[in-house]
Amino acid sequence: MMTDTQWPVFEVFHQQARGEPHVYVGSVHAPDAEMALLLAKEQYARRQACVNLWVVPADAITASAYEDADIFDRSTDKSYRESWGYKTPKTISSGDGKDSEK
Amino acid sequence: MSTFETLESLNGRLRGAVVDLLYRLADDDLIAGHRNSEWTGLAPILEADIAFSSMAQDEMGHALAYYQMLHALGEPDPDTLAFTRQSRDFRCASLTCLPNHHDWAFSVLRQFLYDAAETVRLTALSQSALLPLAQLATKLRSEEKYHLMHGRGWVLRLGDSTEESHQRMQAALTNLYPHALGLFEPTAADEPLAQARICPREEELRRQWESAVAPVLADAGLDLPETVQPIHGGRSGGHPEALGQLLNDLQLVHRLDPVAHW
Numbered sequence: 001m002m003t004d005t006q007w008p009v010f011e012v013f014h015q016q017a018r019g020e021p022h023v024y025v026g027s028v029h030a031p032d033a034e035m036a037l038l039l040a041k042e043q044y045a046r047r048q049a050c051v052n053l054w055v056v057p058a059d060a061i062t063a064s065a066y067e068d069a070d071i072f073d074r075s076t077d078k079s080y081r082e083s084w085g086y087k088t089p090k091t092i093s094s095g096d097g098k099d100s101e102k
Numbered sequence: 103m104s105t106f107e108t109l110e111s112l113n114g115r116l117r118g119a120v121v122d123l124l125y126r127l128a129d130d131d132l133i134a135g136h137r138n139s140e141w142t143g144l145a146p147i148l149e150a151d152i153a154f155s156s157m158a159q160d161e162m163g164h165a166l167a168y169y170q171m172l173h174a175l176g177e178p179d180p181d182t183l184a185f186t187r188q189s190r191d192f193r194c195a196s197l198t199c200l201p202n203h204h205d206w207a208f209s210v211l212r213q214f215l216y217d218a219a220e221t222v223r224l225t226a227l228s229q230s231a232l233l234p235l236a237q238l239a240t241k242l243r244s245e246e247k248y249h250l251m252h253g254r255g256w257v258l259r260l261g262d263s264t265e266e267s268h269q270r271m272q273a274a275l276t277n278l279y280p281h282a283l284g285l286f287e288p289t290a291a292d293e294p295l296a297q298a299r300i301c302p303r304e305e306e307l308r309r310q311w312e313s314a315v316a317p318v319l320a321d322a323g324l325d326l327p328e329t330v331q332p333i334h335g336g337r338s339g340g341h342p343e344a345l346g347q348l349l350n351d352l353q354l355v356h357r358l359d360p361v362a363h364w
Contacts, residue, residue, distance in 0.1 A: 031259060042149075
């Protein structure tokens, strides 16, 4: 791996509206977390709407190894784990039988 | 207290005072924005480059908004104002036009001192009795809030990071402070603007600015020069040679073909 001679790397997560998940958008180099937030604002939030940013030191992340990617493979049919494998009611039943699915 | 709902409701001496104020605001932003844009592609690291360039665009956007207001008051259109006036026609303070000399310490300190002044001024103008100006100031203030956070972040870190960074920042402060005070050069417009509650007197804004920047500079380990003579002249068209050179760059393409359509 190439040695990075710049400041430490912070990974940046962007939230478009309150209640939405923070989504990973990229990284910035910065001397500390506060400056990372200031610099991330112009890199990642100057075009799309934003209400909140997270920055996380890249070295705080523990990642799985790509050579172990086969652990995510499915050897047998696991469609029962997918929501599309089931019929879903259009309305939630209140339990009194009045608004059950047609 | 009377308010002015529209620009058209201004008359006589007060109208002239508002025009004077708008030229100062617009020219400060255009020239500061142009100077800061000279770092595009050259700032110390990519992230700093993008942030600084983006803020330079913000300042030019603010200048355009003020030029449009001037145009509504009967002055020439924004392009004519930006691209055809001579140095002596500009009303910017000297702080905005000083060359960067490839010194990042100088440029981020100027950005901090300038945007602290903008924040003070826009906060005051957001309460202006001239409602279109109050609305514009309120709108521009959120971008200035970020600019101030950015400048403060750099000043606090470079002020006492290494021996070299401290020395560069201290030298920049000693150099820049008298020019920064020139942002508050009094003009004949002060009295009518203050009496009409359109903009506070420059000396009042200067006091607010001094109490805003002093604690940050102290936290950064930087010493204010002991006696300072503000550098005035910009508000009446007296500028350092550097402004003429900057305008040569800024207006170069326009001069090649003044009637070209883009």
